[in-house]
Amino acid sequence: MTTLIAPTGGLDTVPKLLARNAIKYRDKPAYREKEFGIWQSWSWAEVEDEVKALALGLLALGLNAGDHVAIIGRNRPALYWSMVAAQMVGAVPVPLYQDAVAEEMAYVLDHCGARFVIAEDQEQVDKVLEIQEKLTGLEQIIYYDTRGMRKYDHTALHAYKDVQAEGRAAHERLEPELAQRLQGQDYDTICVMLYTSGTTGRPKGVVLSNRNIIEASRTSSGFDNLNVGDSVLAYLPMAWVGDFIFSVGQCYWTGFCVACPESPETMQSDLKEIGPSYFFAPPRFFESLLTTVMIRMEDASKGKQRMFKYFMALAKDVGGKLLDGKPVSTMDRLKYRLGEFLVYGPLKNQLGMTRVRIGYTAGEAIGPEIFDFYRSLGINLKQLYGQTEASVYVTVQPDGEVRADTVGVPAPGVEIRIGDNGEVYYRSASTFVEYYKNPKSTAETKDADGWVATGDAGYFEEGTGHLKIIDRAKDVGKMADGSLFAPKYVENKLKFYPNILEVVLFGANSDKCVAFINIDLAAVGNWAERNNVGYASYQELAGHQKVLDMVQSHVEEVNAGLANDPTLYGCQVHRFLILHKELDPDDGEMTRTRKVRRRIIDEKYHDLIEALNSGAHEISTKTEVMYEDGRKGSISATLEIRDAQVFAREAKAA
């Protein structure tokens, strides 16, 4: 199916790939970043020069082989170069989530024992300085953006450019040392350490070797035929394994160009300007983008709305078929062409997806309507299933076999087996080395034969060989009457309604299911505007009678659907409430990748769960919240609890 080029002897580390690219793709752009309103670009030769200067500078500062270097900041070329510079010196880069509060950072910095920190700007440096006392191992801090840094004590603080300048000045003295360090590296040298977001307990440091990263990059690039002409926009957290694979692994393997946005807020317009050909986004991104499009269309003129509706209906019929290469009548082809000119083309341009050749989404289930919307426009959006421990790829959807309800077939080079309890296990050359300083967890996750437990329950669909994931293996439980309880399945069904942002379902070992719901402020807010519903805050809108009615109708629709399901009929939502605040990573209720932390919610909202399970119709509560600057406050609210209609299990036809 794919041409797998075996790694030639010389290309077994990321720095070696850099050396190859600097010769092979000398003047081709490697990184771009928008600064001062203009896209700046660096060719591979320039990147090599920048990375080498920094590596020499790090040597001059005394960075040892085997040290950990924490990298903190948003996606910027300089920080990507920092990772490779650290690798050159033989150190292990550890990218951190830049929006983590100081306390979370302290844990990771302490756990990996980072001697050096490379931070983006004053904000990040301040955070590190705040926790410096607790960190015995920390010695040097390097910062990239010099703004506001002038008055700081610079005894152990250095500007990125100064470190590079020192490296360049001392290149004759230090080059032999650097060459020697590079000599000692091979496929088994550690490439990067990435902390998992920690849905359960403390984050764990996943150690990935050059073998893991390069094998994953090589096979996946072959699978999707990625090449030097492709481009990506790097906007997802650098600490996330996907970003490392896309913006470093595959970028170095194929030599394609990575573009970094000007600021997090400009991502959407930068996406439009860059027009990447290879694009990854979590389902949430596609969801909110679709919501924005629909809201904007509702404000458009009547004529435009009619045109949009007509061609979107056509696209729904034939767009996906065209993409999959299935037969479509000539008339429909012609109409689709016209639609491309009038609607799809301009829309894709607005979304920044005109050139997307391969798009991926993963991490959560995506609503079938959302998925089909993008595919019907002719955007080749696919799903994959992956983990940090697998260097991303476990399963992936090949072109022509793309569906909303599966995660695809095993990725090239990956073996998969399903355990007795339904848990999915995999094995490949890209599976992680170990959890750093945590042999117990390593042993629990990865057995002696190299099989890694995903923690997800799933099954292979008969006939197609596609993997389907139901839920986290440990979250799949039983109701009191013995029927299956798969919370995520129901939550996802509810979350596919644009008005509903987040759902948490409770019901394990209970006789009925109850739910917390977060409304989507953008969608419901727009509805409120059009229906003359006044509101001042999320809380007020969430408590509005009409909003409750609307959510109730969604819940009941889902219940009606579940009644038909032979295994999950018991998961119908009997009672629900709309939470008075949005679930937020700053309050520990979600991970940084926005996955709900069930255990914490269980504890924090204990009173609400109890009220849902009792017969109460109203509950007063007070919740502690953390503001972005780290201060704490609290919100109190009185919440209404609604009973939703549940449906009797449909009798099976005799």
Add this chain to the structure above:
Amino acid sequence: MSLDSLDITESYTTPDGRTIGGVVMEMKNITLRFGGVVAIKDISFDIREGEIRAIIGPNGAGKSSMLNVINGFYHPQEGEIWFHGKKRAPMKPYQVAHQGIARTFQNIALFNGMTTLDNIMTGRMTHVKSNMLMQAIWKGPAEREENEHREVVEKIIDFLEIQAIRKTPVGRLPYGLQKRVELGRALAAEPKLLLLDEPMAGMNVEEKEDMSRFILDVNDEFGTTIALIEHDMGVVMDISDRVVVMDYGRKIGDGTPDEIRNNQEVIDAYLGVAHD
């Protein structure tokens, strides 16, 4: 600007490490009357190079009038204004602007239909050298000049972190951001003295914190001298080096935030005083 013109008093270093130079502007016995109403009565104070100088006072104390006097919008009937060691003749606001004094307004005064970028570009007006004909032809010197101005403006956009609204018409922006754009326009003039008329009025706590940080950064990064009027005492006491307090057109206090905090007359003016 000759060095000896600054050498009026000695410079000093603040606790946070900034150097405050000599006096750049001195107001001597300013009195401003509108008909029979005396808005400012015999006020004298100075502004030193590199400092953040606040003017505070209850409503109607004459603060904005004072800023308008500095700005050349009002001409005081009595008193003298000394700028860089020279007595200033009565001037029009645009002449004052050419001297390197820029300002923002209490009620935002931006061009609503224009983008953020264009609004800030207008702040470069005082630096434009090419004439209207050259700009109409545009190619050549005018083009080069525009590029230079654009570069300055882009640095300001980066500084104020408003990249995302570069091309957005300012009329569509929330209030807090409009205030930031206005600050950007004032900065585009690369002023020596920046006058801010209630920069935090109508803002929430978070916006105020942002704005305070930008004001401090402007002062720190560009060494710009800043005179500001503000109602929020917390902000004033936090960010300014010296404070002038006005009440009914008179000056009732002048000194560091600590001195002002303990000044009985100021406390009386703000909290009221029992008459026995």
